[in-house]
Structure formats: C-alpha cells, structure tokens
Amino acid sequence: MTPLDKRSPTSSPIPIGNQTGFSAPTPTYPFEYALRAGFDAFEFFPDVREDTGQGFREADLDAATRANIHNLAVGHGVRLSVHAPWWIDPLIPGALDELAETQRFALDLGARVMVVHLYLQQGVDAYVEAVLPLIERLAREGQRLAMENTVVTGPDEVNAVFAEVQRRGPALFGSYGLCLDIGHANLCEATRNDYLAFVDRLDTSVPLIHAHLHENWGDADTHLPLFSGPAGENPAGVCGLLDRLIARDYHGALILEQWPDPPELLDRACSQLREILAARGVAAV
DSSP states (O other), X not given: OOOOOOOOXXXXXXXXXXEOOTTSSSTTHHHHHHHHHTOSEEEEOOEEOTTTOOEEOGGGSOXXXXXXXXXXXXXXTOEEEEEOOTTOOTTSTTHHHHHHHHHHHHHHHTOOEEEEEOOOTXXXXXXXXXXXXXXXXXXXXXXXXXXXOOTTOOHHHHHHHHHHHHHHOGXXXXXXXXXXXXXXXXXXXGGTTOHHHHHHTSOTTSOEEEEEEOBOOSSSOOOBOTTSSHHHHOTHHHHHHHHHHHHTTOOSEEEEOOOOSSTHHHHHHHHHHHHHHHHTTOOOO
C-alpha cells in the first residue's frame, strides 16, 4: 500500500464510543458508563436474548427516559446512533412498520444514523427495492440509513448494493451509507482473517458513514473487545484500518460493539484508538 498523507491536526475528529448490551445491569447502564468514561459516541441496540429475556426493546424506554438520554447526549457532546433489532429483515412483509418504531425511537433520542443489516438472501435488487422507501423516510427527518455487512456479505455484494441504490435513488445520496463491521468482514468467506482486504475491495463510491469495531480469530462472531484479540498481539490491522478510513475522509463514529467484563476494556480500546488517530493528525473529540 502506498503511504497515506496525514491529516492536519485541525481535521474533523472521529468520535469513539460503545453500545448497549443485553448483559448490562440496565438498558441505559452502558450509556451512563460512556458518559462517565468521556466517550464521544454511543449506539442503542434494542436486543433481547430469547433464552434469558435479557436486554430491552424500544418500548421499554418511555418518553421521559428518551428525553433524558437526548439531553444528556447533547450536554456531553455524544453522537448517538440506533441499531435496528437484528431480527428485522427489510424484506419481510410488515418490516417497514416495525422499522418505523425504531426510527421514532431514534428521533426521540436525537440519533441521526439508523443501522440495519444487509440481508441479501433474495438478491441485491430485492433488498434495494425494500430499503429505498426506508431511506426516503429517514431522509425526510434528516436521518441516514447505515447498511451493515454481515458475516455472509462479501465486498462485491456491498459494491453491487450501493451501485444499485445510487442508480435508482440519485437524489437520496447523502442519506445512506455503509456501516462497516470489521468483525463480520474478518469472517466473510471472501476475506477471512483479512478485513483490510474487505475494505480495499470496496468501491470508492461506497459511502462509509459508520463503523462497528470488534475482533475475532476467524472462527466465530465472538465480538472480542478491540486489542484483546489479534490486535492485542499486533495492532497493524487496526492501524491499517484507520489509515484507510482517513484516506476516505471518514467522519462517522467508531462503535466498540460489545459490553465486556470488565467494561474498562472499552476505556483501553478507546485510548489506544485515540493514540493511533492522534499519531495520524486526527484530533480527539
């Protein structure tokens, strides 16, 4: 790879934060932890384990709680995002109605990015047909849709999805993009154990607007905290990822997608990410 020019220290900062977790004591505890830790971003992910009932749904957070979250996020300068429940496939009849609840939840919190998975079992055309109305609805509220690669989504499929969205909805450009999940990219058959190859195979026209950071050893979607897996032995992959994001003028959040035990592992990951970014001329928020 050719050397990348460093940004100037005055470049727009990249916010770093964490996500809710079904194993947390309360639905809002990870958010409260983020505020105490001085993180710059946070993602709410309505997620309930079927076997234990742990986790939360949007309806579990009432209007007063949502307003409080919004006010705290604004007061602390935290950028919020919302991940739609993983079981909602935009292709399933009635999915748009369910996603409307997630969008309302995001609006109440003040979150401008909503994440959904790229479910391509029925092909690219069917998926794009299903998500275009959602992108339009989000755009009317000043929100954006971040479509996340899954463990079975290859870079060529990602390129095809965004080429088709751009072809069919040119006026919507700026209201959607890719949520790059490096743990999923590391498990993808086309780029197993080489998530940088996944990034390198993305077309430059694919807008990267959000990122989920977690690790694995190429065996399972274990969501290891950053720098506790392969990057703990050698951070070159994470450094290479940040170089590539900087080269693409990335302005999205970096979400540490786990609730580890102990949660202080998040602090360590955030600190190391900030150090790597600072060495490249990207200021902390």
